[in-house]
Amino acid sequence: MTTTSLADLDRARDVALDLSGWGRPFSFYQPRNLAFWGYLALVGTGMFLFVSRVTSEYDAYGQAIALAVTSFAIYAALFWWFTQRIDRYAKLPAKLMVVAFLWGGFAATWMMAASANDAILALYAKSFGQSWALNWGAGLSAPFTEETAKGSGLLLLIALAPRQVRTAFDGLILGAFIGLGFQILEDITYAMTSASSQFGANQIGASIGTIVVRMVSGVAAHILYSAIFCAGLIYLLGRPAEPRRVGRGLLLMAIPMLLHGIWDSLAATAGRSALLLIGLLISVVVLALVIVARVYGLTVTREREILRAVMNPEEARNVISAAELDALAGNRKARKRYRKANPNRRERKRARYVLNAAYDLAHELAGARGADTDRVRFARTEVGRIRAGVPSSW
Amino acid sequence: MPDPETDNSPAIEAPRFEPDVGWVPADERLFGVDRRTIAPTLAVFALAIVMSVVLPVINAKVPYDDIVRAGDALQLQGDVTFVPEAGWGITSGVRVGNAPLSGEYPATATVEHAAVKFSVHTAPFDGDANKLLDQIETTSEALNRGRGVHVAGAHTTIVTDQGKQGATARVIGPHTGGVIAAFVFDGRGVEAVATGPSDAGADPTGAVFGMIRSISHPGEGKR
Numbered sequence: 001m002t003t004t005s006l007a008d009l010d011r012a013r014d015v016a017l018d019l020s021g022w023g024r025p026f027s028f029y030q031p032r033n034l035a036f037w038g039y040l041a042l043v044g045t046g047m048f049l050f051v052s053r054v055t056s057e058y059d060a061y062g063q064a065i066a067l068a069v070t071s072f073a074i075y076a077a078l079f080w081w082f083t084q085r086i087d088r089y090a091k092l093p094a095k096l097m098v099v100a101f102l103w104g105g106f107a108a109t110w111m112m113a114a115s116a117n118d119a120i121l122a123l124y125a126k127s128f129g130q131s132w133a134l135n136w137g138a139g140l141s142a143p144f145t146e147e148t149a150k151g152s153g154l155l156l157l158i159a160l161a162p163r164q165v166r167t168a169f170d171g172l173i174l175g176a177f178i179g180l181g182f183q184i185l186e187d188i189t190y191a192m193t194s195a196s197s198q199f200g201a202n203q204i205g206a207s208i209g210t211i212v213v214r215m216v217s218g219v220a221a222h223i224l225y226s227a228i229f230c231a232g233l234i235y236l237l238g239r240p241a242e243p244r245r246v247g248r249g250l251l252l253m254a255i256p257m258l259l260h261g262i263w264d265s266l267a268a269t270a271g272r273s274a275l276l277l278i279g280l281l282i283s284v285v286v287l288a289l290v291i292v293a294r295v296y297g298l299t300v301t302r303e304r305e306i307l308r309a310v311m312n313p314e315e316a317r318n319v320i321s322a323a324e325l326d327a328l329a330g331n332r333k334a335r336k337r338y339r340k341a342n343p344n345r346r347e348r349k350r351a352r353y354v355l356n357a358a359y360d361l362a363h364e365l366a367g368a369r370g371a372d373t374d375r376v377r378f379a380r381t382e383v384g385r386i387r388a389g390v391p392s393s394w
Numbered sequence: 395m396p397d398p399e400t401d402n403s404p405a406i407e408a409p410r411f412e413p414d415v416g417w418v419p420a421d422e423r424l425f426g427v428d429r430r431t432i433a434p435t436l437a438v439f440a441l442a443i444v445m446s447v448v449l450p451v452i453n454a455k456v457p458y459d460d461i462v463r464a465g466d467a468l469q470l471q472g473d474v475t476f477v478p479e480a481g482w483g484i485t486s487g488v489r490v491g492n493a494p495l496s497g498e499y500p501a502t503a504t505v506e507h508a509a510v511k512f513s514v515h516t517a518p519f520d521g522d523a524n525k526l527l528d529q530i531e532t533t534s535e536a537l538n539r540g541r542g543v544h545v546a547g548a549h550t551t552i553v554t555d556q557g558k559q560g561a562t563a564r565v566i567g568p569h570t571g572g573v574i575a576a577f578v579f580d581g582r583g584v585e586a587v588a589t590g591p592s593d594a595g596a597d598p599t600g601a602v603f604g605m606i607r608s609i610s611h612p613g614e615g616k617r
Contacts, residue, residue, distance in 0.1 A: 014410070027415040033428050038435035042442055060536035107442075116445035119453035126456050130487060134494040145445060152441050155434040162430075163415075197501065198517040199526060199583060200533030206517075272497040369409035 009313040013370045016309035019241040021164040022090035023366025028099060028160070035159035039103065046106030050185065057192055064195030064203040068188045071211050076184045079223060083176045086296070089303035089329075091363060092173055096161055100174045103153035104181030104226065109189075112149035113182075117141050139265030143257040150178045150226045151253070154233050166241040167306075168234040169299040175230025179222040186222070187214040217281075220288040221263065225256035228295050241302060252295060259288050304329045310362055310370070319380050320358050328358050350389065357383045458506070460484040467608075468503045469493070472582045474516045477608035479601040482507040487514075505605075510590035512605055519583025523561040524549055526576040526583045531563075543567030543589060545574055552603075556610040565589060573602060579611035 017023065030036040058065055084097070120141040125133035157174055158165045165174065194210040195203040232252025238244025262269075262284055270277035308329035315325045327338035335355060342348045361379040368376050385392070418428040464480040469490040478484070487503020488494070504513040519526050531545040538544050545563050552562040552575055560577035565587065572589035586609060588602040 024412070025415065030416045032416060032418050032423075032426055034431040034435040036431075038439055042438070057537060059539070060533050112442050112445040116449050119449035122453045123449075123456060125486070126453075126458055126460075130460065130484065131492050131494055134488065134500060135496075148441060149445065152438045155438055159431040159434045163412075196533070199515075199519060199529050199585060200536070201519060201529050267496040267498075268494065271495050369412070371409040373409070 006313060006316055009316050010370065012309050013313055013365070016306045017366055017370050019166060020090045020303075020306045021161075021166045021241075022306060022310070023363065023369065024093075024163050026093040026096050026161050026164055028095060030160065033160060035156045039099070039107075039156050039160065042107040042111050043102050044106075046109065046111035047102075049110040050106060053189075053192070057196075060200055061192055061195035061203055064191055064207040065188070067204060068191030068207060068211060071215070072184045072187050072191075075187075075215055075218070076180060079180050080177075083173065083180065083223070087169075087173045088359065089169075089300065089307045090167070090366070092164060092170055093161075096157065096164060096174065097177045099160070100153065100157060100177035101181035103156070104150055104178035104183075104222075105185040106181070108146070108149040108153055108178065108182050109185045112152075113142070113146045116145040116149070120145065135268035136265060139261045139263075139268070142264050143260035146182070146222070147225060147229050147253075147257050147260060150175070150182055150222070151229045151233050153178050154230045158237070158239075165234075166239045167299065167302045168231045168239075168242050169303045170239075171230040171232075171234035172227045172295065172299050175226040175228070175233075176223050178230065179224065179226030182226065183218050183222040187211070187218065190214055217263075217285075220285040220292075224288055224292045225260050228256045228292060229253050231295055231299050241306070255291060259284065259291070300331075304331075307362060310365055311358070314358075314361065314365075314380075319361070319383055320354075324354060324358055327355055328362070350386065353386045354383060357386050458483045458485050462505060468505075468514075469499045470503055470514060470516045470584075471499050471501045472516055472518075472579075473612050474514070474579070474582065474584055475608075475610050476503075476514055476586070476605055478505040478512070478605055479507065482512070482601075485511075507601070508590075510588065510602070512586070512588045512602055514584065514586045514609065516582060516584045518581055519578055520581060521578060521583075523559065523576045523578050526578055526585070527561040527563060527574070530574065530576060530585055538567075541568075543570050543572070552606060554609050555607045558609075558611070560584075560606075560609075562606070566592075573606075575606045575609075577609060580613050582611065584609055584611075 028036070054065060080097075080101075084094075117138075121133055121137045124137040124140070154165075154171060154174060165171070190210050191207040191214075194207040198206045229252070232249045232255075234242055234249070235245045235252060236249025266277060266280050266284065270280050308325065311320065311325055311328055314320050315322055320328070323338055323341070327335045330338075338355070339348045339351045342351050357379070361376070361383055364373075364376045364379040418426075422429050424432070460483060462478045462480050462482045462484060466480070467475050467477045467490045468484070468487045469475045469492075470487065475490055482505040485504045485506050487500055487505075493499055501517060502513060502515045504511060506512070519529070521529070527545070527549055534542075534544050543565055544567065546566045547564045549561045549563050552560050554560065554577065558577055558579065560575050562573060562575040565572045565574050567589070569592055570589050571592045572587065574588075575586045577584045577586075586606050588606075
C-alpha cells in the first residue's frame with residue numbers, strides 16, 4: 001500500500017488548479033490580444049445589424065417585438081440558470097459566459113450565418129430548383145454555416161481566456177452559452193418575421209405560435225448543438241487539461257451538424273403526414289437529449305477529477321469526510337446517496353448544506369490558487385459550523 | 395492516506411504569483427500584440443468574410459435561369475395561383491403541382507424581368523380588399539417612415555379574370571415606381587406588388603396587370 005503525504009496532496013492540488021485554470025480571474029479588456037479586437041469588431045457589427053433591424057421595424061411590429069423580447073428574455077434566464085447549475089465543479093467565470101452569449105447572439109447570427117444561409121439557399125434554388133431548395137435547402141445549409149459560426153466563437157474565447165478554457169467540459173458550457181445567445185436572437189428574428197407575415201395585422205396572433213414552437217423546439221436545438229460541437233472542438237484542438245483526441249473531436253463536431261440537418265429536414269422527410277412529423281420530431285428531440293447526456297457524462301469526468309484533487313487535502317486534514325468528498329466529486333446519484341444515508345429529514349437537509357459549504361470552500365481554494373487565505377479559512381469554518389448545527393452569526 | 399496527526403505540513407499561505415491577464419511574454423510579442431492570438435483571430439475573420447461577403451457575392455453573380463414558359467402557373471399557400479408572364483424569371487415560388495414534399499406551398503412567389511420585379515404574397519386576413527390595402531399602406535408607412543417605397547394615391551378597383559374585385563394603388567419610391575393590388579378570398583388576403591425603375595416605360599405595365607388579373611382562388615370560381 002502506498003502512502004501519500006499531505007505535501008503530495010497539496011502538490012497534486014496545485015497541479016490540478018494550474019492545469020484546469022479554475023478560479024483564475026478573467027478580464028475581457030485585453031488591448032494586446034488580437035482576439036479582443038476581432039471579437040469587438042464582429043460582435044459590434046452583428047449588434048449594429050440587429051439593432052438596425054429592430055429599430056426599423058419597431059414602429060410597424062412593436063407589439064410582436066415587445067412580446068418576443070419579453071418571452072425570450074424569461075426563456076433565456078431559465079436556460080442561463082440551468083446551464084450555470086450544471087457547471088458545478090470547476091466553474092468558469094460568469095464574465096466569460098456573457099462573452100460567449102453575446103458572440104452567439106450577435107456575431108454568429110447576424111454577422112455570419114444569416115447572410116451565408118440566404119446566399120446558399122438562393123444558390124440551391126438556382127442550381128436544383130425552388131422546390132428542392134424548399135425541401136432540403138435549410139437542412140443542407142444551416143448545419144454547416146450555423147454550427148461553424150457558433151463554434152468559431154470558441155476559438156476566440158480560447159484566445160481571450162487561454163488560462164481558463166482548459167477542458168472539454170469548459171467547451172460544453174461555453175458552447176451552451178454561445179448556442180443560447182444564438183437561439184434567443186434567432187427566435188426574436190423569427191417572431192419579427194411572423195409578425196410581418198399577415199401584412200402587419202394580427203401581429204400577436206401571428207407571432208405567438210412561432211414563439212411557442214421555438215420555445216418548445218429550442219430545448220433540443222442550438223444550445224445543445226453548440227455544447228456538443230464546442231466540446232468536440234476542444235478535443236480536436238487539445239488543451240492543457242484535455243489531451244487532444246482528433247477522432248472523438250471530429251465525431252462530436254459532426255453529430256450536432258447531423259442532428260441539425262435532420263431537424264431542418266423533418267418537414268420534407270415526413271411528407272404530408274402530420275403524425276409522422278410529430279413522431280420524427282419527438283424522436284429527434286429524445287435522440288439529441290440522450291446524446292448530450294452522454295457527452296456531458298464523458299466530459300464531466302475530468303472536472304470531477306479536478307475537484308477531487310482540489311478537495312483531497314481537505315479530506316486528509318479532516319475538514320470534510322471521505323463520504324462528503326465522494327458526494328462532492330460524484331454525480332447527482334452520489335449526492336443523493338450521501339444525503340439519504342442520514343437518518344432523518346433534518347440531518348439530510350444539513351448534509352445538503354454541508355455539501356454546498358464544501359463546494360464554496362472548493363471555489364475559495366481555487367480562487368486562492370490553493371493557498372491558505374483568510375477567505376479559505378473562513379470557508380473551512382463554515383463547513384464545520386454547518387456540520388455542528390451552529391447558526392450563522394452573519 | 396496521510397495521518398493528519400503526524401503529517402501536519404501546512405498549506406501555502408499566499409497564492410503563487412501569476413502574471414496579469416493582459417501580460418504578454420516578451421518573446422511572444424509582435425508589434426506589442428500577443429502573436430499567439432493572431433492565427434485564431436485571422437481564422438475566424440476569414441470564416442466571417444466567406445460567410446458575409448464571399449457567399450453573397452457568388453450568389454449575386456449566379457443568375458436565375460428558371461424561366462416561365464407559356465402555360466406555367468405559380469401556386470402559393472391556401473391554393474392561391476397566378477399566371478406569370480412567359481419569359482420572366484422565377485426567383486422564388488413554385489409551379490402548380492410542384493409542391494414541396496410537406497405539401498405546403500410557400501406564402502410568397504416572385505418573378506423578375508430586367509429591373510421589374512413582381513411579387514405575390516398571401517396570408518390569412520380578416521376584412522375586404524380596401525381594408526387589406528389600408529393595412530399594407532399603414533405597415534409600409536411605419537416601416538419606411540415616408541422614405542422608401544410606399545403606397546401613394548387613391549385606391550381604384552381592379553377585377554381579376556375570375557371576376558374577383560380587388561383594390562389597387564400606385565407605389566412610389568426613390569427612382570422606383572409601380573403598382574400594388576390587394577384581394578381577399580374567404581379570409582385569405584393576397585398582395586401583389588410590381589416595382590421597377592421610374593423610367594421603365596409602359597412595356598411591363600401590360601404584363602404586370604395581366605399577372606394581377608390572373609390571380610385566382612378555387613373557391614371563388616364556384617360562386
